[in-house]
Amino acid sequence: MSLGGPVLRQHVVEFIDGTGVKTDGVVASPPTASPFNWVVPVGVTKLYVTGCGGGSGGGGGRATTAQRGGGGGGGAGLCVMNLPVDVVPGTTLTITIGSAGLGSAAGAATSAAGSTTIAPVVMAVGNVGSTTLTLTGGGSVLAGAATGRSGGLGGQIFGVSGAGTTAPTVGGVVVNVVSNYYFARGGGGGGGGNATGSVAGSDGGGAGSGAFGNWMDKGGVTAAVGGTGGTDGTNSSGGGGAGASSFFGNGGNGGGNAAGTSQNGTNATGYGAGGGGGGGGGSGGDGTKGYVRFVYWSAD
Numbered sequence: 072m073s074l075g076g077p078v079l080r081q082h083v084v085e086f087i088d089g090t091g092v093k094t095d096g097v098v099a100s101p102p103t104a105s106p107f108n109w110v111v112p113v114g115v116t117k118l119y120v121t122g123c124g125g126g127s128g129g130g131g132g133r134a135t136t137a138q139r140g141g142g143g144g145g146g147a148g149l150c151v152m153n154l155p156v157d158v159v160p161g162t163t164l165t166i167t168i169g170s171a172g173l174g175s176a177a178g179a180a181t182s183a184a185g186s187t188t189i190a191p192v193v194m195a196v197g198n199v200g201s202t203t204l205t206l207t208g209g210g211s212v213l214a215g216a217a218t219g220r221s222g223g224l225g226g227q228i229f230g231v232s233g234a235g236t237t238a239p240t241v242g243g244v245v246v247n248v249v250s251n252y253y254f255a256r257g258g259g260g261g262g263g264g265n266a267t268g269s270v271a272g273s274d275g276g277g278a279g280s281g282a283f284g285n286w287m288d289k290g291g292v293t294a295a296v297g298g299t300g301g302t303d304g305t306n307s308s309g310g311g312g313a314g315a316s317s318f319f320g321n322g323g324n325g326g327g328n329a330a331g332t333s334q335n336g337t338n339a340t341g342y343g344a345g346g347g348g349g350g351g352g353g354s355g356g357d358g359t360k361g362y363v364r365f366v367y368w369s370a371d
Contacts, residue, residue, distance in 0.1 A: 077370035086363040088168040105168035111158045115367050118156050122363035123343030124148030125184030127172030127209030127223045129336040129355025130348050134178030137268050140219040141275045144258030144312035145345025145358045146209030149226025154252040157193035169208045174346045174355030184208030187361035215261050222258030222312045261348045262300045262309030272300030275310035275325035295322035298350045303331025308351025311336045315345040323347030323356035
């Protein structure tokens with residue numbers, strides 16, 4: 072580059088549902104809600120994409136009397152970190168942020184979270200022949216069963232999902248799927264109730280350790296914990312499974328059964344994380360929305 076010529080500068084654009092489009096730290100005028108439209112600048116042919124799909128909500132614990140298994144924790148949305156994506160200058164991209172999955176009431180199942188999409192790109196990695204880059208949301212979670220329930224699946228890539236623990240796992244570690252720039256993680260399984268009502272149910276499964284800490288995009292992301300099983304002397308309740316953490320947020324903790332009182336799973340925080348499963352008789356916590364960030368360089 073010659074002296075006095077164009078300067079190559081890095082730019083960062085974030086797409087945050089409820090806030091709007093933030094370019095180099097400055098929020099643009101409305102709209103503030105997804106979907107967003109963004110024009111690829113002249114001379115820019117590659118974006119480095121970081122983001123995730125929505126995290127699913129935690130399942131409700133079994134609502135019947137006696138043997139009340141905990142609900143599974145919600146799965147995290149599929150995450151990517153600095154994924155190189157080819158684009159055409161001047162093209163208007165539509166960015167849709169994946170919706171959060173809501174936790175369900177006691178005895179009810181949850182729906183899958185929404186997927187985050189970016190289109191049109193030249194070719195979507197992981198989606199051969201497609202011009203839409205899709206970051207799938209966390210999977211649905213069934214209501215707690217007598218013997219507990221598996222945690223929700225994480226977002227899927229190349230036909231493989233981050234798998235949740237199976238019920239009634241105690242402190243089990245979920246499966247992480249890592250493929251180049253991609254990461255997916257499932258939720259912890261809900262603990263089962265005991266067939267003898269006066270005996271405490273099993274604890275909910277944890278969502279694993281922070282073993283992918285080097286992949287984290289923000290500090291302070293921690294693994295959620297499963298709830299503690301218990302009994303009120305008549306009804307045996309399992310703990311709810313932990314929600315899965317993402318690159319960008321913490322999963323919710325599973326609901327327990329302190330002193331025989333059923334507790335709800337807690338909500339996830341940040342982006343793309345799963346809500347905690349409800350303890351036996353409790354409701355699940357909410358997951359969180361997806362997120363997108365572009366990094367690109369241009370000659371200014």
